[in-house]
Amino acid sequence: MAKYDYLIVGAGLFGAVFAHEVSKKGKKCLVIDKRQHIAGNIYTENIAGINVHKYGAHIFHTSNKEVWNYVNSFVEFNRFTNSPIANHKGRLFNLPFNMNTFYQLWGVKTPEEAKKKIEKQRAEYFDIKEPRNLEEQALVLGGRDIYEKLIKGYTEKQWGRPATQIPAFIIRRLPFRYTFDNNYFNDIYQGIPIGGYTKLIENLLDGVEVRTGENYFDRKYDFDNLAKKIVYTGKIDEFYECQFGELEYRSLYFENELLNMPDFQGNAVVNYTDREVPYTRIIEHKHFEFGTQDKTYITREYPHEFSKDNEPYYPINDQKNQLVLSKYQELARKQTKVVFCGRLAEYKYYDMHQVVAKALELSKKVQNNG
């Protein structure tokens, strides 16, 4: 007789929401994670009184009221609004592209002036009918100034190759905003959990049996026999021993510094958009929670090749990887005991609100099926 109804591999956001929901309905769950901590990639660690986003900056944003009310029922969210700054060769610009940015670029003061200026810049590339790469696409959509100052260097660093070698489809449109609004997201709700994301996951997993430092593959046979069903949120290729090859990712390298000063850059996120600065952005974590500590903690973010020694962050959903993925998905469909969910098992970039919605959906589905 299996001891648990569910073995949940991964104590990240997906695993935690699912475990909470089915436990509430009386199901017995065991959650394991190979890391030494819960919360997956949204893990925050308190350093010198500052909640540090250890796997990259995370801002919760959604227009889904059910999801927003759900996460707020576990932890209070603050009113943080993401308003990143771009630093290009020492000059600062507001993001996303809005009237502040256009004023800083060209001194234009009205939406009409800004539109005229952009149209004039775009017109220089009217002969590019079908952009062959990201550079051409960005020039056609936004003109030279925006491309060279705010897109080129940043994107080349992110992808680790020249913009002329990056596919055009990466940028489908450039979201221009003709108001003086620096809010990066268009969603209705936005904020950061007061006290950090780890608190959100701790509260979700309250009363659920959790074992950290446990890799599913180290004792797969034992774990499989412990539960009736498995919700697997790890990498799908790893589950199948990479028999069709490894799925590729872009990774990140973080350089952290605790500084003996109250404020380093006056903003949570500053992007470095020129090619010469090797990192893409600096995160100053205290600003996510309006911190007033004497010290500050900053993280320089460097895009990095993915290997066994670093984390899989961004899936590379090109044709080659999609083909490999489809072979694993074919095998996954035949599994009766295991469900593959979350960003790694689905090889998909999901924002947090999407992960919460998906986990709630799955928990409802399994309850309806008994």
Ligand code: FAD
């Ligand atoms: P994860 O958090 O990765 O959880 C999976 C867990 O499974 C991990 O803890 C892992 O250790 C564990 N695991 C894997 N294999 C095994 C195994 N064999 N045995 C045991 N455990 C295992 N979203 C937003 O909404 N806003 C943002 O601002 C934002 N910023 C982001 C910034 C970066 C740099 C990245 C990469 C993502 C960002 N996201 C953001 C997306 C967000 O991180 C994800 O939506 C979320 O973390 C996915 O949760 P998950 O549970 O699917 O995956």
